Amino acid sequence: MAQETRRSPLDSDLLGPIRTESLTLNMGPQHPSTHGVLRLVLEMEGETAISCKPVIGYLHTGIEKNMEVKTYNKALPMTDRMDYLAPLSNNLGYVLAVERLLGMEVPRRCRWLRVLLTELTRIQSHLVWLGTHGLDLGAMTVFLYCFREREVILKIFEKVSGVRMMTSYFRVGGVARKPYPEFFDDCRRFLSTFPDRVDEYEELLTDNPIYRRRTEGVCPISGEAAVAWGITGPCLRASGVDYDIRKREPYCGYEEFDFEVPLGRNGDVLDRYRVRIAEMRQSHRICMQALDGMPEGPLMSDDRKVVPPPKEQLAYDMEALIHHFKIFTEGYHVPAGEVYQVIESPRGELGYYIISDGSPKPYKVKVRAPSFSNLFALPEIVRGSLVGDVVAAIGSLDIVLGEIDR
Amino acid sequence: MIEETQESAQAARPEDADPDVQALRARFGGAVLAAREHRGQIAVELASSALPEAARFLRDERGFKLLSYVAGVDRLELPEEHRFKASYALLDMARAKRLRLDVPCEDDLEPRLPSVTSVWPGAASHEAEAYDLVGIVFDGHPDLQRILTPEGMEGHPHRKDFDVSAEPVEFTFRETPKGKPEAKE
Amino acid sequence: MGLEEKLEGQVVLGKAADVIKWARKNSIWPALFGLACCAIEMMSTSAAKYDISRFGAEVFRASPRQADLMIVAGRVSRKMAPVLRQIYDQMPEPKWVISMGACASTGGVFNNYALVQGVDEVVPVDIYVPGCPPRPETLIDGILKLQKKIEAEGLYRDRAPASQA
Numbered sequence: 001m002a003q004e005t006r007r008s009p010l011d012s013d014l015l016g017p018i019r020t021e022s023l024t025l026n027m028g029p030q031h032p033s034t035h036g037v038l039r040l041v042l043e044m045e046g047e048t049a050i051s052c053k054p055v056i057g058y059l060h061t062g063i064e065k066n067m068e069v070k071t072y073n074k075a076l077p078m079t080d081r082m083d084y085l086a087p088l089s090n091n092l093g094y095v096l097a098v099e100r101l102l103g104m105e106v107p108r109r110c111r112w113l114r115v116l117l118t119e120l121t122r123i124q125s126h127l128v129w130l131g132t133h134g135l136d137l138g139a140m141t142v143f144l145y146c147f148r149e150r151e152v153i154l155k156i157f158e159k160v161s162g163v164r165m166m167t168s169y170f171r172v173g174g175v176a177r178k179p180y181p182e183f184f185d186d187c188r189r190f191l192s193t194f195p196d197r198v199d200e201y202e203e204l205l206t207d208n209p210i211y212r213r214r215t216e217g218v219c220p221i222s223g224e225a226a227v228a229w230g231i232t233g234p235c236l237r238a239s240g241v242d243y244d245i246r247k248r249e250p251y252c253g254y255e256e257f258d259f260e261v262p263l264g265r266n267g268d269v270l271d272r273y274r275v276r277i278a279e280m281r282q283s284h285r286i287c288m289q290a291l292d293g294m295p296e297g298p299l300m301s302d303d304r305k306v307v308p309p310p311k312e313q314l315a316y317d318m319e320a321l322i323h324h325f326k327i328f329t330e331g332y333h334v335p336a337g338e339v340y341q342v343i344e345s346p347r348g349e350l351g352y353y354i355i356s357d358g359s360p361k362p363y364k365v366k367v368r369a370p371s372f373s374n375l376f377a378l379p380e381i382v383r384g385s386l387v388g389d390v391v392a393a394i395g396s397l398d399i400v401l402g403e404i405d406r
Numbered sequence: 407m408i409e410e411t412q413e414s415a416q417a418a419r420p421e422d423a424d425p426d427v428q429a430l431r432a433r434f435g436g437a438v439l440a441a442r443e444h445r446g447q448i449a450v451e452l453a454s455s456a457l458p459e460a461a462r463f464l465r466d467e468r469g470f471k472l473l474s475y476v477a478g479v480d481r482l483e484l485p486e487e488h489r490f491k492a493s494y495a496l497l498d499m500a501r502a503k504r505l506r507l508d509v510p511c512e513d514d515l516e517p518r519l520p521s522v523t524s525v526w527p528g529a530a531s532h533e534a535e536a537y538d539l540v541g542i543v544f545d546g547h548p549d550l551q552r553i554l555t556p557e558g559m560e561g562h563p564h565r566k567d568f569d570v571s572a573e574p575v576e577f578t579f580r581e582t583p584k585g586k587p588e589a590k591e
Numbered sequence: 592m593g594l595e596e597k598l599e600g601q602v603v604l605g606k607a608a609d610v611i612k613w614a615r616k617n618s619i620w621p622a623l624f625g626l627a628c629c630a631i632e633m634m635s636t637s638a639a640k641y642d643i644s645r646f647g648a649e650v651f652r653a654s655p656r657q658a659d660l661m662i663v664a665g666r667v668s669r670k671m672a673p674v675l676r677q678i679y680d681q682m683p684e685p686k687w688v689i690s691m692g693a694c695a696s697t698g699g700v701f702n703n704y705a706l707v708q709g710v711d712e713v714v715p716v717d718i719y720v721p722g723c724p725p726r727p728e729t730l731i732d733g734i735l736k737l738q739k740k741i742e743a744e745g746l747y748r749d750r751a752p753a754s755q756a
Contacts, residue, residue: 084628147638230528
């Protein structure tokens with residue numbers, strides 16, 4: 001730790017070279033700016049961070065192991081609680097993976113509804129990111145404004161599924177129940193005001209000289225380094241690499257939607273901010289297309305071995321009763337095999353690697369969390385920057401400890 | 407006649423027609439133990455002896471620059487020859503193509519594999535997680551330590567012989583309403 | 592009585608204990624201890640729609656030495672439990688603990704090796720708020736119940752020292 005005779009601005013001819021030491025500073029796990037229970041061991045030379053080591057595991061919940069002892073349907077609510085800022089994204093990834101293992105297709109109306117809700121989730125997640133990022137840098141107004149919009153979205157989620165956050169609304173073979181009658185009007189009303197709100201946030205931050213000083217040129221990472229470290233999502237796109245899974249490997253009907261993928265240039269904190277703001281606007285665009293073009297037709301797949309029959313049928317149809325009983329007690333058998341299904345969550349590439357052995361319970365579930373890879377690139381990103389910049393950099397990575405630790 | 411249809415059936419198998427699988431087979435020969443295709447996704451079973459070179463080959467010459475994850479899998483209850491394997495998921499962004507590698511560990515009691523951190527630096531954290539949860543030791547890893555479970559914990563939780571340790575749920579404070587029969591134990 | 596009449600309504604007399612408890616219950620400042628999903632609902636509670644500072648919980652203090660209340664919001668893993676205890680010990684008296692959510696109260700959805708099945712295994716809890724995650728109104732209800740509890744209990748809590756608890 002002690003470094004002898006380093007050249008320092010404090011050196012003087014009279015006193016000779018000054019001996020400096022580096023300081024090991026512990027940030028967290030309880031800390032306002034670490035966005036969860038993350039511990040950073042910073043080695044600092046004055047105000048400059050020479051190296052930083054993330055220590056995680058403070059939220060390790062053993063979700064993947066716990067999913068192995070539950071049937072596929074019962075394991076679904078556990079997926080909400082991993083990336084808790086975008087629960088419907090997690091649901092979507094899991095449900096698509098299981099449907100892929102089953103070889104099942106869902107109707108077009110279901111796909112479009114899933115896209116609509118997933119994009120609303122993306123907007124809601126970016127709003128939380130923007131609010132907390134502003135809060136880290138001292139802009140508290142942005143936090144209050146973002147949460148104002150978020151409350152409207154959460155109200156819509158609550159009316160659709162019964163829960164504000166951990167909705168578990170997407171199910172294998174469809175959705176939990178059909179949306180309530182005024183659902184589309186509520187979405188439309190929210191989305192009609194949303195672009196003005198995004199303009200409001202931009203007005204507060206984008207050209208704000210204080211914000212620019214704190215984020216422009218701060219903690220950049222190049223595209224090649226980002227790929228080598230496994231960074232995905234808005235952080236990767238901010239470094240200039242054009243890869244959005246919704247465009248390049250479309251799933252769940254995204255190929256039918258028209259949207260752009262915003263890119264950054266330098267990969268600094270300001271670019272990550274810009275990319276996410278632009279993504280909110282593009283999500284709005286996708287939502288409007290989904291609302292305008294929502295197809296008619298059935299909402300769930302009709303495979304009665306997987307999708308429970310409507311409740312009314314249980315009163316008079318014996319076969320429906322048997323299907324209901326088998327699905328909810330034993331579960332449905334998923335053919336043996338392995339699949340790795342990826343989706344573009346608000347944080348990056350969220351992947352579910354599910355191994356099935358033919359039984360009603362998954363043999364192994366491995367969740368590839370985007371924040372896990374993004375976080376461990378942090379030492380590379382903050383090398384040589386000040387402590388305040390470390391705070392800005394962590395905020396800009398948009399990490400969620402729930403999915404890192406699982 | 408029968409041989410013809412068998413051969414044409416074999417050539418039509420997607421995993422054998424895949425150019426990356428063919429390139430791997432051409433370069434590493436017998437180290438490529440098997441190739442499987444399931445639901446449109448291709449997985450190659452590779453021997454651990456080929457690992458760092460195959461990783462470098464796939465990254466530099468086939469373009470798989472992004473490593474999505476490294477996962478340790480305990481196949482105790484599956485009908486497989488070796489107990490542990492590591493699964494690698496690779497992505498080639500230029501072609502939007504994914505490939506999975508399954509590398510079985512030779513030793514069932516002390517599984518070891520070479521590390522790929524020299525090829526993809528981002529693999530370091532994934533390999534540490536695989537070590538922590540399943541117990542596979544990666545040779546050449548810069549800092550192999552438990553990252554998710556508490557320090558000093560013994561055992562690897564995601565192994566199949568590690569119990570989930572669910573606490574039994576006790577139904578306490580159960581008072582029988584007046585007039586109803588007592589519940590039997 | 593006579594004094595109040597002489598000073599003509601400028602003075603209110605009461606017991607010191609009542610005044611102190613009134614001040615305490617109306618200015619409970621929580622410490623930031625958001626762990627997981629419940630923390631997001633806690634943030635929503637402190638945002639503009641379900642404003643928690645109406646009830647006195649104005650500032651979330653980052654330093655436990657300046658806080659009265661620890662809202663354990665989220666699942667407590669076995670690695671986090673010693674940290675939780677340390678933060679609790681660093682808070683000066685009087686202090687209260689609200690266990691927010693199902694995971695903090697009983698282990699919640701996750702009955703496995705990795706989580707402490709209920710934070711009352713680690714710290715003494717005053718109020719348990721159920722939900723997964725609890726609605727902001729539920730958390731506010733919990734804080735109001737805590738205010739009633741503060742009013743009902745004595746000034747000094749007969750607590751065993753931390754080393755014996």
